[in-house]
Amino acid sequence: xxxxxxxxxxxxxxxxxxxxxxxxxxxxxxxxxxxxxxxxxxxxxxxxxxxxxxxxxxxxxxxxxxxxxxxxxxxxxxxxxxxxxxxxxxxxxxxxxxxxxxxxxxxxxxxxxxxxxxxxxxxxxxxxxxxxxxxxxxxxxxxxxxxxxxxxxxxxxxxxxxxxxxxxxxxxxxxxxxxxxxxxxxxxxxxxxxxxxxxxxxxxxxxxxxxxxxxxxxxxxxxxxxxxxxxxxxxxxxxxxxxxxxxxxxxxxxxxxxxxxxxxxxxxxxxxxxxxxxxxxxxxxx
Numbered sequence: 001x002x003x004x005x006x007x008x009x010x011x012x013x014x015x016x017x018x019x020x021x022x023x024x025x026x027x028x029x030x031x032x033x034x035x036x037x038x039x040x041x042x043x044x045x046x047x048x049x050x051x052x053x054x055x056x057x058x059x060x061x062x063x064x065x066x067x068x069x070x071x072x073x074x075x076x077x078x079x080x081x082x083x084x085x086x087x088x089x090x091x092x093x094x095x096x097x098x099x100x101x102x103x104x105x106x107x108x109x110x111x112x113x114x115x116x117x118x119x120x121x122x123x124x125x126x127x128x129x130x131x132x133x134x135x136x137x138x139x140x141x142x143x144x145x146x147x148x149x150x151x152x153x154x155x156x157x158x159x160x161x162x163x164x165x166x167x168x169x170x171x172x173x174x175x176x177x178x179x180x181x182x183x184x185x186x187x188x189x190x191x192x193x194x195x196x197x198x199x200x201x202x203x204x205x206x207x208x209x210x211x212x213x214x215x216x217x218x219x220x221x222x223x224x225x226x227x228x229x230x231x232x233x234x235x236x237x238x239x240x241x242x243x244x245x246x247x248x249x250x251x252x253x254x255x256x257x258x259x260x261x262x263x264x265x266x267x268x269x270x271x272x273x274x275x276x277x278x279x280x281x282x283x284x285x286x
Contacts, residue, residue: 004053006080007234008032010063010121011090013040015190016140016223020087022048023227025056029234032080034059034090055080063090063117064109073124082132085234086125088118088139093195097203099153107154114158119165122180126173134177136234139166141182141245146271151205163245163271170243179242181233186221186249187211193220221249229253244269 007024011017013035021033025048033056035041041058048056057079061068076083094110095102118139129135143149144156145163163182170180187193196204196212204212214220226248232238233246240260246253246269256263263269276284 004030004055005084006030006032006082007085007087008034008076008083008121008125009087009089010034010117013037013044015192016185016188016226017089018044019223020089020227020230023224024231024234025051025054027231028054029085030055030080032057032059032076032083034061034063036060036062064112066112066116066120069117069120069124072121073128076124077128083125083128083135084132085136085138086121087230087234088121088137090117091140091192093152093155093192094158095152095154096196096199097151102154110154111158111161114155115161115165118162122165122169126169126178129178130173130176135179136238137166137169137173137178137180138230138233139163139180139182140185141166142184142186145182145184145245149208151203151208160271166245167243167270174242179233179238181238181242182245183226183229183233184245184247185223185226186247187215188220188223188226189216225249240264245271 007029009017009020009024009031012021012033017035021031021044025031033041033044038060041060045056045058059072059075061072063069090113092110092113094114095107122137125137139162141159141163143159144152145159149156166180166182173180193212193215196208197216201209229246229248232253233241237257241256241263251269
């Protein structure tokens with residue numbers, strides 16, 4: 001059997017995180033699974049069973065607590081010899097409603113979980129990956145990262161910041177054979193989306209409420225496509241792809257390896273300012 005491969009998945013106890021854990025286990029990855037709920041992690045790791053040449057570990061931590069994040073480096077190094085892949089999946093919907101009406105502590109917890117936690121974990125892991133000759137960091141982005149999202153200011157701010165951080169970190173780590181990318185998974189039938197329905201139309205707005213109701217009723221973005229994209233970015237198949245925000249559903253990412261030179265030399269699939277000339281306005285630019 002080939003050398004053991006190690007993947008850390010945060011927010012692994014439910015929703016997309018649990019699905020990623022199950023699929024990566026099926027794809028012969030050894031796993032470090034992080035979540036807040038010990039019972040859920042125990043149940044998950046037990047359900048995976050055992051396989052020769054693979055190992056599984058769990059870490060119970062609350063990513064809104066900086067002291068718990070600070071302890072991760074020691075804990076991780078005590079469990080596995082290295083990390084080949086990190087999937088920063090943990091996220092919360094957080095404050096919903098007009099920004100000036102949001103509870104400030106809840107707003108800040110949303111930033112801590114969705115932005116500062118993946119930033120902190122990436123900072124912890126980067127030196128380790130450098131020492132081991134490479135790796136892949138995958139950050140889950142999405143709703144509000146590429147455009148304004150009324151009534152979700154904390155979530156949107158965090159996700160937009162995460163994309164720009166990932167682009168910047170990708171440039172810094174490029175000489176060290178470490179890829180950093182973001183994934184926009186699309187709206188999925190998860191407990192986070194149910195939170196939107198539960199808040200009600202008055203709080204979230206007509207558009208968000210209608211979308212959430214439709215997805216919860218009819219189903220949304222397929223988790224298997226998101227998992228396949230994560231696995232693609234985790235392996236050498238994605239060599240040369242870094243600093244990108246990739247839609248699991250709408251981008252033809254399976255075809256990208258055939259265009260690596262063109263992709264690497266371009267700013268496509270990144271956050272950029274739209275100027276007048278981009279929209280054919282002659283009055284806005286010098």
